Amino acid sequence: MLKKLTLALSLLTLTILISDSFYNQVLSDSKGKAGYAKDPFGGNQTCARSGCHSTYANFAAPAGTIVMKDVSNTVVNSYTPGQTYTITINAMNKGTVSGFDAIVENATGTKYGTFTAGSGSQIKSGYMTHTFAGNSGINKSWTFQWVAPVAGSGSLNVYAVVNRANGNGSASGDSIFNTTLAISENTNAIVANTTELTPMVVYPNPAANASFVSIANVGMTDVLVNCFNLNGQLITSQTINNANNTINVSDWNKGCYLISLTAKNKAISYQKLIIN
DSSP states (O other), rough: HHHHHHHHHHHHHHHHHHHHHHHHHHHHHHTSSOOSSOOOOTTOOOSOTSSSOEEEOOOOOOSSEEEEEEESOOOEEEEEEEEEEOOOOOOOOSEEEEEEEEEEEEEESOOSSSEEEOOTTTEETEEEEEEEEEEEEEOOOOEEEEOOOOOOOOOEEEEEEEEOOOOSSSSEEEEEEEEEEEEEEEETTTTOOOOOOOOOOEEEEBBBEEEEEEOOOOOOOOOOEEEEEEEEOOOEEEEETTOOOOETTTSSEEEEEEEEEEEEEEEEEEEEEEEE
């Protein structure tokens, strides 16, 4: 009798461990994973593989899965070194659950640039991926920012994999696709000479009602200030000088914003602004 009870307890424990392992895997996937953007650095893997989403529908990516825009909100497929770009990954799902992995690399798997996460996304081991709260919604999309690398980085690719899940709580029956956006380096761009320009100062920071932008180069005119939220949406755009450098933030939501300054088509500086 004791042997039978011991055997039964052992089987129950094993069942719980297996179930818990499976549950944690599913929960981990729903919180986002890194290394499955079908990129060279990650070994060209996607989540459509054994041990992950082994039962799946794999199909060609719809047009417009990856969209990259510059500070003027223009769709581009090239980058200027040091400039900030908004990248959007579109799931275009009809269900209510989806996720993604994305990264920027060259053809040999070297990562380039710097990410800033947006709403519903996060950075894991250098990859952009969804959060637990950011994996739900019909026609889901994720927007985040990418600061281009230094001059001479060459042609790069934005790699992305999207999982349009069926929400059944398991890794089966989901729809997975991957795509790549090739982006070339804009070698004809005018890049700021940092020995001539001094970075801006934004104060107070954090701010509540108004913030001020101070430019060290007193002779500069027609300086354009663009303010973006972390979803890549342009909040305001205005020309400033040393006599008129106020940004009204009284009606902005609390959070983190990116201030971008350009003058004569040259990048001057970037600064984060916190609204509290």
